[in-house]
Amino acid sequence: MSTYEISEDEDTFEEALNSNQYISESSIMISSDDNSMDASNLKDSDSSDCEVNHPNVNLKKTRSAVIKRLFPFSTNKNNLKNDVNNGNVQKVAHMNPPKHVDDIKNAASVSKPFIPVEKTPGVNKMIGGVLVNMPVEPYGCQLALMSKVITAIKTSQNCLLESPTGTGKTLALLCSTLAWQRSEKNRIGQIQVESYFSDYPELKKMEGAANYIATPSKVSPEKKFERPVFGEKSIYDKPETNEVNSIGYGSKRQEPLREDSQDSPDSSLVTIHAKRQRLNSSEIGECSKSSPSVTPVISTPEKETNTGNPETPQHVRSLYSLVESLQLRTSMIVDCSVPTIYYGARTHKQIQQVIKEFKKTAYCGEAAMSILSSREYSCIREFDRSQWGNKNDMCRGCIKVKNSGDKSKGETNCAYYNNRTALNHRTLPPAFDLEDLVNAGVEKTACPYYAAKHMASNAHIVFCPYNYLIEPSIRSSMQIELENNIVIIDEAHNIEDICRDAASITFSRDDILAAIVELEKVSAHRYSNNDALFYIDQLLKTLKSWDYWFANHLQLLADKPVVNNEVVHTWQAEHFVQTLDNHSIGQKQFAGFQTSADTFCQRLRDDHRTLPGVTQATGTLVESILMGLGYLFRSSGKYLDDFTPALVKTVAMNSSYGAKHWRRSQYAQNVEKEKLELRLMCMNPAVIFEDLKVARCVVLASGTLTPLISLYSELATEFPLKVSPGHVIPKDRVWVGSLGSCSRGRELQCRSNDTSQPAVQDALADAILLVCRVTPNGVLCFVPSYKVMDSLVKRWTETGIWNELDQLKHVFTESRNVRDHNDVMDDYYKYAATTKGAILFAVFRGKVSEGMDFKDHQARAVVTIGIPYPNTYDMAVKAKLMYNDKYTKERGLLPRSDWLLVQAYRALNQAVGRCVRHRADWGAVLLIDARFRQPCYTKHLSGWVRNLLGNNHHTFNSLVNSPNSLESFMQYMKISESEKA
Template sequence: MIGREKSIYDVQTDEQLPYQCKVEKRGNSCADEPRGDGFVTIHKKLRKNSSDSVKPNSNVEPNPGLLTPTKHPIQENGDTPEKVRELYSLVENLRCRTSIFVNSSLPVIYYGARTHKQLQQVVKEFKRTVYCGNASMTILSSRDNTCLREYDSKQWPSKNDMCRGCTKTFQADKSSSKGSNCPYFDNRKALNHKTLPPAFDLTDLIEAGERLKACPFYAARDMASGANIIMCPYNYLVDPGIRNRMQINLQDNIVIIDEGHNIEDICRDTASFDFKLDHLRNAIKEMTAAASQRFGSQHLISHIDFLLNVLKKWEQWFENQIPLIKGVVINNKEATKLFDMDAFVNTLNEYNIGMERYNGFSKKVLEFCKKLQEDPRTLVGVTQSTGTLLESLETALGYLFRDSCRNMEHFIPVFVRKVDFANDNVSWRHSQFEKSVKNEQYILRLICLNPALIFSELHSARTVILASGTLTPMDALKAELGTSFPHAISPKHAISTDRVWVGALSAARCTRAALDAAAQDALGRAVRAVCAAAPHGVLCFAPSYDVLRVLRARWQDTGLWRELEKLKDVYIEDTDAKRHDTMMQEYVESVEGRGALLLSVYRGKVAEGMDFRDRQARAVIAIGIPYSNTKNIAVMEKKKYNDKYSRNSNGQLLAGSEWYRVHAYRALNQALGRCVRHKDDWGALLLIDSRFEKSQNREHLSSWVKSLFKTNDHSFNILEDLKSFMVRMNQNDENTT
């Protein structure tokens, strides 16, 4: 292995920090003068009808109306999530004090959120701003979400392959006057900023596409070339592969990442890869068929032969690892073999798929995938899955071998045997149950432990804003992302202290191992008491789907489930996106009727980013502390990694055990934040776990939650106080109406 260069976690001086942002007012007399301090300059505002001119570029036409808006100020609304209103208030203040123009063009604002449901809320707020109608916007999404063409799974492996096959058939032939095989694609220009409202979400875009028979996917991409604001899921901004495919250029533009507490995990996941032997063999099959046809130019045939040879060597590498993992104990349906990085690279070199061959492999992959994208007629039978596999392999090896191999130390290679058992009850046992294995997969997993490798690619942006209610501790977040954020805004919660009730109940130690029958019954009594006291909607969060299944089974056996159903309609979060949306509609309707209880998990769809305002969440029950599975290989290695590098980060990077705690409490705080969404809202938070009796286990709760604890009593007596709070607040609501 090549010698280690300076680590990203070595202590740096201010001058060495890779990215800084500083707001500074200055006149336009020095507009073109370079800065030597690495800070961003905010230039003088250009006034409407002033003599100062703005030169248009190919992407964005200058819009004088955007410079000095004359509409009414931003209006607050009780339906608006508090955090979103605060963010727009910040933007409004900046608008009043400084301008955001750079020389000859407007920066594009990229607004990323976790889900389109969250973006829907942002669009709702954008409609209320002074910019709506002056600043053009678009929203990006996948073909799976936006394709209007009927999908035939028998003809096409995926929607991506269908889209490529239907839209690229005639595009490569410039002399042809024919359109493509997709009428929606051919009519995509009908869907534009003139035929859409000034602010639209994904649902609006799809409905307009259906009405105009125009493709929402390509129309949104076309509109992005001239939009001032581009909204998208934040993996579109973080993942370099998606950025390239969607032609997203962050250079000198503005990036806003909502729900920013997820960015650390997202960056690590983006640079982590799973390569499955089954996918590799499918790719070999497709490339072999393409090679046998010997069509196209000699240049393309040589690429196919080269890449096919490399894939076959990878297949040999996999097959030779299988005997080494067959005897490894299976835990949670997986057996794992952890590689030392030097040993891993040596095995790749032995099969001629390592460092020395990477440059040639990289060049041919990029050329081959470009041809696959632009002219699939020359590669009939090669699906998008094969192209994605080759691109992912090139990217993963690039992280290891580029830049003099300096990033190797930030990755862990793991060989995985994943099994399904005929009887799930033996999934945890030793390999003596080999006869019970129904099917198995072999996976090479390359785990990234340093999110800064991905986040550093956002440094080309003019400004990066992370928005979340749970970013603390900030120094640790900065160290994880390898980025300096010199400006931090942390306002106090807007809710009045008499409108929120917070208490902790020591009914049980809510870990999977400690949840015996008595603990499950105690939790059931607590949930029943809250549902009896709280009107309308109640949310209940559990640490995992496994815990949720255990509780449901026990409560059904004891009859408590029927008691809950007598009090409220009971719903359980669904992992399927479409079923989840349907369930949420039913929940909202039930809230306004006899009331509803929604059981869900931390880090799930319900726990993060969804807006449960007013009656939709009069109470939130938080069961346990959502610590990640300590037997998960990625979690174990991340803890070891932080222990190693925290010593070199001047205390900013958290040690492994503390990182593990903070990671859990960020998820807990997000779930608690579903309850009160604006200053006139009200509700109750009940934390259930015996660990909350100790002050150190309340240390990482959000400051507003800690400040509102009503009592140190952790017995069932506190539920009477909760009931009194609910009666008082409900009477206030009735008197108000």
């Protein structure tokens, strides 16, 4: 039964009503049983009886108020109540449509707008005044998540959601946001209808018109109202002229609206629609706690409707025409007003999973979607390496409008670009991932990159990697507008680092020299670049000054020690700015540089041919310098202190992580060439996060946000709503324990200095051998850093332990290199499925520990060694600690010890979360370090890990041969699995 239960709680109920949450009559039953009321705000709706024609509302205290509000046009409450109780309201509207003009005339009393809830599979829940449809009965933790998300959206507050993998977090996020969006559409539609009914009283003659206007429907008015026939002739014998009708109204954020825009009487709205300019909240009666009683009506332009004699077919036709026009108008107004949902995940693989979940929802098909990606992923034109440096350069070179032929057609050299509109919401399935999009592009010879970008401007929900939402330059190039929209950042546990990275820049002297060579070549072609000469010369001058700057500061590194393969000199930001001033690249010259750089970058984007030989790398370099200095000089140096500039000579650097990675030294590996770099490191993630505050609400979600304390101060943002439900996996399927002593009874401490001790390394070997002996299939073992991993491998190889391990499991180590990493992972997954199984040694904060899935046999045990505090010798970490020390009191930042602790436990919790990925999964977590015996070291573990750990602390001997040992858990699970099989 599709039902809405209204809470006994007056506040909740009032809030739903005041916010104009539309409640369908069709699904309302007014109960006479006062005791049937449930006071909870989270209500079950028994979906098994989901019948549109069986309304159900339970009322206790406010029946008359409800009737009045829900049925404002009713004059006979008793009759209405009887109709509703008998389930007749829907039948009145749909089973007895007007058959002729008299029916239309006599139907004047049915002027109340109502929106039917179509029967959808799944389970309906009333959560926070919004009806949410879930594909399956939700877990308790999903209800808790959805409640918070809906409250966040309704009250425009930010929200933190921590929910372990396997708890259905993604589905809960999608269903709650899309349900709210649907309810908001209905609410705005209803307001529109009310205004039309006062502007066009003759609409009251059409039964069901209100519903049709308010609810975008794929049913044509002909079918909706049934087909009145006058004699031999149908009123629809007149040919249809409105193309939109034949397309259907289900996708009003779509291209057809543009196609019609020339002739449509609503062309002004079409323009608004295309630009996605939303109406002011005051115009649509914003649904928020701050203005609960505002229900203004959108004004509609005067429209002359010559309805003529109501007894004539012309009159009927005229009315239907009016209804169609108003529905189109309503649909566009709704689309312009309802916030877009931006759903950001870490990788495209994760987005693919999210879209899989989206497909399961009842909102798929109703909510238009798009997926944003880079050209690297979605360009389908053959890449000519001999001609282009990368796909961006190729694209920019190819999509210039041809000089030959008909310019008005905008033909370019890329046939896929010319045909890009062939990919749209009508030609694509209701849900598609990047692979589907690219395949469809190939099939239709249409560019997926530009098609997706265009579709995003009209979509209800846009999926993208989360850095598209966070990094200002990508946001701008992808035309992502966050203002008043809903932003979800999934896997947001590294949000602080991501924001810091987004504002940090790094460039080398080599980059500067390469750019100088390119620009000098362009400058030499003076005959063809007259108009470009000025800004090219300006840029050249600036870049040469940067080269001098590098040369003049090299001596600062002369006496510095080499730490982590780097020699570093850092400045205070104001002193650094002075060095720039001394080289004529400081604040005084910044405005001129900005103009040249902007013009250059624009030219590179728009007319690449006028800058022959200039690569994207030069464009990126100029943009980087512009962004970095822009932050330093912005708002009279407001952010100056938030940056730590460093000159770095590196003889070893990371090649598997991006050049901007904030914690690069952890991943450092040997490369041959020495490099001299400037790093402008942002210490304050709030610099970037501030831009996100224009959103209606920001939801940060992850399996691991704990500890939460740093998020508020680091992001300088309030998160009034937070929820951290437990795991859904039965307790007997997960074992969590700690190991605090080695085989000889000695305490096993795993601080950074300890792990290099041979005795500790041997004790760790004993423990890991034991785990491998008792655990079937896959085992993951996380170590603090590559350095420690290398040291362990060296020791174990020398002592023969490595061979022993190899007898028990296939042994793998995480690769620093991306290409090798994929090969290693393929092999690990393959061998973990075998009887012998496999063990993978990986590092905290590495690729394996964050975002990778190890379900079922892929990880039956996760072993962690130590507590992964950041490396305080790392230059960036050192600078961050000094920054926090400086602003602990002034800005409420965490003291250094707390900040280190937060970083350590977030990484630890992430690694632990690799195990046990869904409800039917099972596995064990072994935390190796004697410190976990003390509560102060366990209180920052994720809630579910902490609860399961309890006092399950072990010695080496008690890991086997004790009642709650790892061995007994594994035996129990093996038996229960074989019984199940």
